[in-house]
Amino acid sequence: MAENKDKAKLHPKLTLQFFTDEKCFGPGVAILLEKIKENNSIRKASFDIGMSYSKAWTIIKRAEKNLGFKLLSSKTGGVDGGGATLTENAERLLNSYRQCEQELLKYCDSKFAENFSWIDNISVLE
Amino acid sequence: MAENKDKAKLHPKLTLQFFTDEKCFGPGVAILLEKIKENNSIRKASFDIGMSYSKAWTIIKRAEKNLGFKLLSSKTGGVDGGGATLTENAERLLNSYRQCEQELLKYCDSKFAENFSWIDNISVLE
DNA sequence: TTTCGTTATATTTTTATTAGAATAACTATA
DNA sequence: TATAGTTATTCTAATAAAAATATAACGAAA
Numbered sequence: 001m002a003e004n005k006d007k008a009k010l011h012p013k014l015t016l017q018f019f020t021d022e023k024c025f026g027p028g029v030a031i032l033l034e035k036i037k038e039n040n041s042i043r044k045a046s047f048d049i050g051m052s053y054s055k056a057w058t059i060i061k062r063a064e065k066n067l068g069f070k071l072l073s074s075k076t077g078g079v080d081g082g083g084a085t086l087t088e089n090a091e092r093l094l095n096s097y098r099q100c101e102q103e104l105l106k107y108c109d110s111k112f113a114e115n116f117s118w119i120d121n122i123s124v125l126e
Numbered sequence: 127m128a129e130n131k132d133k134a135k136l137h138p139k140l141t142l143q144f145f146t147d148e149k150c151f152g153p154g155v156a157i158l159l160e161k162i163k164e165n166n167s168i169r170k171a172s173f174d175i176g177m178s179y180s181k182a183w184t185i186i187k188r189a190e191k192n193l194g195f196k197l198l199s200s201k202t203g204g205v206d207g208g209g210a211t212l213t214e215n216a217e218r219l220l221n222s223y224r225q226c227e228q229e230l231l232k233y234c235d236s237k238f239a240e241n242f243s244w245i246d247n248i249s250v251l252e
Numbered sequence: 253t254t255t256c257g258t259t260a261t262a263t264t265t266t267t268a269t270t271a272g273a274a275t276a277a278c279t280a281t282a
Numbered sequence: 283t284a285t286a287g288t289t290a291t292t293c294t295a296a297t298a299a300a301a302a303t304a305t306a307a308c309g310a311a312a
Contacts, residue, residue, distance in 0.1 A: 015141040077309030081257025203279030207287025
């Protein structure tokens with residue numbers, strides 16, 4: 001019966017993903033690409049995020065397969081071991097994705113405030 | 127090099143979820159509530175969806191805890207074993223959720239068409 | 253030609269999620 | 283009072299997802 005004091009308030013979370021037959025692009029790949037752009041390295045990027053290299057590699061591979069174009073142009077070997085950079089298409093995709101997401105988010109927040117503000121006022125389970 | 131013939135086209139998928147500290151409401155609970163409304167039974171509803179009763183029960187319980195109000199008013203026993211119906215708050219939540227979702231979806235589709243139509247024209251991996 | 257740090261890839265191990273089983277409680281009716 | 287079919291709850295087993303590991307290849311520079 002005691003009212004919970006410092007409970008996190010209810011808030012919306014919107015996720016934008018792209019599918020073909022399978023999921024192929026979403027927040028995970030997006031942030032990974034951003035980190036790769038930052039580091040010029042899949043390995044450093046995945047480490048940054050706390051994602052295993054194999055998973056990073058897998059989701060990029062899957063994305064490329066389903067999108068039909070390459071996201072990374074990578075080279076291997078050399079003194080620094082190699083590296084990876086985003087293709088133009090990846091940049092374009094990423095930019096569009098983030099922008100689209102942002103607009104949706106804004107729209108979502110206003111809709112949420114409009115339609116669900118009654119919830120926090122409502123009482124009392126058990 | 128062979129072009130994939132009948133590949134599913136790329137399309138967006140938008141997911142609206144509600145969180146407090148943890149995820150507490152989303153598409154899963156929504157459809158479950160709709161099925162419960164249809165069947166007046168958690169068991170029948172979960173069977174319909176192909177979800178285990180225990181999971182159905184768990185996600186509803188978690189939702190109620192986090193939302194701060196009850197979603198189901200259920201009775202047990204009797205000739206028919208009992209049943210469950212949606213509370214008014216659940217109805218309200220569900221309606222608002224679906225409406226909000228629909229509006230976002232519409233917005234999303236137009237944004238997608240606007241920003242990502244270039245993708246299908248683009249060529250050719252490996 | 254050896255070294256280094258990366259990409260690339262497959263395989264194995266670990267973890268998290270989900271389903272399933274088991275059990276108790278409930279109550280209108282036969 | 284025995285039955286039936288549900289809710290409610292916990293525990294275990296199966297499955298899926300992710301991480302970790304292992305290897306090979308690469309190529310610039312020492």
